Amino acid sequence: MTVASREIFRLDYGGKLERQIASLMAAFEEIQFDTGRYPKRWLAIKLLEADPDILARVQAMPNGEQVIARAQQGAEHIKSMLGDEVDLITADHRYGFINGVVRQSLHRPLIDRITLTDRIDNIVTHKWLGLPVFFAVMYIIFRLVIDVSSPFLDWTDALITGPISRWLSALLNLMLAPSWLRSLLVDGIVAGVGGVLVFVPGLLILYFFLALLEDSGYMSRAAFVMDRFMRVVGLHGKSFIPMILGFGCAVPAVYATRTIASRRDRILTALLVPLMSCSARLPVYVVFGLAFFGSRAGTVIWAMYALGIVVAMLAGMVFTRTILKPDVSSAFVLELPPYRQPALKSVLIHMWENTREFIRKAGTTILAASVIMWILLNLPWGVTNQRDSYFGKVSGAISPIFAPLGFGNWETGGALVSGFMAKEIVVSTMSQIYVGGANAQVTEPTTVTEDLVGIGKGFVDAVVQSAKIAADIIPGVHLVDENAASEDTALSTELRDHFTPLSAASLLVFVLLYVPCVATLGAIKQEFGSSWAVTSAVYQTVVAWIAAFVVYQGGHLLGLG
Amino acid sequence: MTEPTQLHLLRPGQKATITRIGGNTALRRRFAEMGIVRGETILIERHAPLGDPVEYFIKGYHLALRKEEAAQIEVLLLGVDHHG
Numbered sequence: 001m002t003v004a005s006r007e008i009f010r011l012d013y014g015g016k017l018e019r020q021i022a023s024l025m026a027a028f029e030e031i032q033f034d035t036g037r038y039p040k041r042w043l044a045i046k047l048l049e050a051d052p053d054i055l056a057r058v059q060a061m062p063n064g065e066q067v068i069a070r071a072q073q074g075a076e077h078i079k080s081m082l083g084d085e086v087d088l089i090t091a092d093h094r095y096g097f098i099n100g101v102v103r104q105s106l107h108r109p110l111i112d113r114i115t116l117t118d119r120i121d122n123i124v125t126h127k128w129l130g131l132p133v134f135f136a137v138m139y140i141i142f143r144l145v146i147d148v149s150s151p152f153l154d155w156t157d158a159l160i161t162g163p164i165s166r167w168l169s170a171l172l173n174l175m176l177a178p179s180w181l182r183s184l185l186v187d188g189i190v191a192g193v194g195g196v197l198v199f200v201p202g203l204l205i206l207y208f209f210l211a212l213l214e215d216s217g218y219m220s221r222a223a224f225v226m227d228r229f230m231r232v233v234g235l236h237g238k239s240f241i242p243m244i245l246g247f248g249c250a251v252p253a254v255y256a257t258r259t260i261a262s263r264r265d266r267i268l269t270a271l272l273v274p275l276m277s278c279s280a281r282l283p284v285y286v287v288f289g290l291a292f293f294g295s296r297a298g299t300v301i302w303a304m305y306a307l308g309i310v311v312a313m314l315a316g317m318v319f320t321r322t323i324l325k326p327d328v329s330s331a332f333v334l335e336l337p338p339y340r341q342p343a344l345k346s347v348l349i350h351m352w353e354n355t356r357e358f359i360r361k362a363g364t365t366i367l368a369a370s371v372i373m374w375i376l377l378n379l380p381w382g383v384t385n386q387r388d389s390y391f392g393k394v395s396g397a398i399s400p401i402f403a404p405l406g407f408g409n410w411e412t413g414g415a416l417v418s419g420f421m422a423k424e425i426v427v428s429t430m431s432q433i434y435v436g437g438a439n440a441q442v443t444e445p446t447t448v449t450e451d452l453v454g455i456g457k458g459f460v461d462a463v464v465q466s467a468k469i470a471a472d473i474i475p476g477v478h479l480v481d482e483n484a485a486s487e488d489t490a491l492s493t494e495l496r497d498h499f500t501p502l503s504a505a506s507l508l509v510f511v512l513l514y515v516p517c518v519a520t521l522g523a524i525k526q527e528f529g530s531s532w533a534v535t536s537a538v539y540q541t542v543v544a545w546i547a548a549f550v551v552y553q554g555g556h557l558l559g560l561g
Numbered sequence: 562m563t564e565p566t567q568l569h570l571l572r573p574g575q576k577a578t579i580t581r582i583g584g585n586t587a588l589r590r591r592f593a594e595m596g597i598v599r600g601e602t603i604l605i606e607r608h609a610p611l612g613d614p615v616e617y618f619i620k621g622y623h624l625a626l627r628k629e630e631a632a633q634i635e636v637l638l639l640g641v642d643h644h645g
Contacts, residue, residue, distance in 0.1 A: 085589070225609055231627075
């Protein structure tokens with residue numbers, strides 16, 4: 001197995017296979033097949049191995065079909081004689097050669113050292129300690145992503161809604177811009193930009209920790225520990241991290257699927273992530289929970305979280321058996337690399353590049369949606385009543401769809417439509433419509449458009465709320481704080497006039513499950529293309545409708561309504 | 562000499578030589594890419610906390626496989642490695 005220098009190195013694949021390689025190379029001449037930029041021997045081997053990528057390329061070349069037919073005959077001949085596919089035989093020979101070289105040139109110590117990696121693995125993948133360590137790591141990251149980012153988030157938001165909006169208004173006034181243009185720029189575009197930027201602090205921190213997990217080597221241990229659990233849903237161990245993050249916000253969670261190697265697994269994870277009840281949905285649960293279920297509000301809220309998880313498991317099983325069947329790329333062949341200290345520079349680059357991509361791609365979707373929302377709310381130009389705007393008309397037109405679910409009025413329809421922008425807006429829209437009149441100093445259209453500016457503000461509230469969820473993970477801490485519980489707002493009084501406990505429960509189920517917010521869909525579209533974003537929107541809305549229908553009509557049958 | 566057995570049936574600490582690789586072409590190709598070929602020695606390291614997948618040591622690196630996939634690999638037991 002010595003290789004003379006200067007001689008072109010050629011690995012011998014053994015007499016039978018070598019004869020087939022030679023005969024296929026001769027066939028190239030015979031058929032007058034021009035191998036182009038590929039070396040002849042290399043191409044012959046790849047064709048015999050039936051390398052899918054090379055087959056596709058050769059197919060497109062002149063006389064390619066004939067060459068492939070010859071290669072197939074050759075490969076079948078080999079298989080009948082040696083009982084193995086060509087690519088396995090070549091792999092054997094290559095590894096055989098490598099082993100020979102290694103044996104000649106490398107001396108390994110006879111006794112295996114117990115490395116630092118082994119010692120860490122003895123803890124993090126330990127039979128009893130493995131799972132607790134994993135959950136502790138997840139808990140800490142979840143808390144940090146949500147809590148640490150929130151002050152930055154407040155700041156970003158205050159900047160956009162405060163000074164920048166004011167300055168722009170003043171500037172436009174100076175330029176004598178027409179009022180519609182001022183409204184479009186300030187309430188539509190600036191609000192939209194704000195809606196994009198509020199995600200940035202959280203994303204930066206998330207990517208920092210994901211890069212840390214990935215580069216240190218812990219990510220593959222997490223996948224190792226969680227794989228059995230995730231397999232129930234047809235997923236890979238690595239899918240667990242995006243799922244956990246989904247309880248905070250689905251947008252970074254969709255991006256977190258990038259750590260998964262197989263595209264099929266990534267898509268399935270992204271389709272299930274929005275079913276994890278994100279922090280933006282909590283204000284809706286809290287308002288309705290307190291208005292209708294009093295002391296049992298906490299139970300109702302936890303039921304929502306549980307329902308999201310159950311529906312995700314069912315949806316995962318259905319997708320795995322229908323449009324997302326496991327492929328070979330999902331086979332679990334996972335390397336557990338030695339632990340390494342992550343390089344700060346690489347972590348920072350990772351962080352910045354991923355966030356920048358979010359701003360560019362998903363940002364465009366969010367911005368476009370807020371401009372469309374502005375148009376719907378303000379046209380025909382000069383509407384004073386939300387009901388007369390296109391927004392009101394659209395809401396009225398779709399509301400009959402919700403009648404079988406127990407909330408077929410235009411107000412709820414409108415709240416659900418605006419909830420597409422961000423789910424916490426469901427509450428603020430309802431309070432605009434039901435209680436809005438009380439707010440006398442502001443005229444109706446401004447109040448409504450301010451609501452859109454409130455996308456950012458609502459998100460901040462949501463983050464604060466999500467810290468409460470995190471706190472509630474510690475047993476004994478109550479989800480709904482005492483002040484909130486005693487607070488019977490004007491909104492809850494109004495809500496009780498328009499909803500029964502049963503239709504309220506049905507609405508909560510619908511809000512939990514229906515179409516992911518526009519930012520999430522933007523992220524899915526960017527990562528997997530429009531058709532998967534549409535799939536996500538459609539399946540969740542259909543599932544939401546069916547689930548709310550079952551709750552409302554089932555409740556009626558049981559005499560609860 | 563012991564009888565050939567399937568990789569997923571072995572216990573942590575056991576060492577074996579790979580004798581045959583089954584499964585579909587794509588899986589076998591994937592195995593070959595990861596250095597799982599005939600004649601290679603493989604050490605069973607540990608089970609994941611929920612029993613599956615299993616960590617192996619082969620060619621100087623650590624690799625995790627699900628039992629379902631490890632069942633496609635036929636091995637010959639070499640005896641127990643006592644180092645740890």
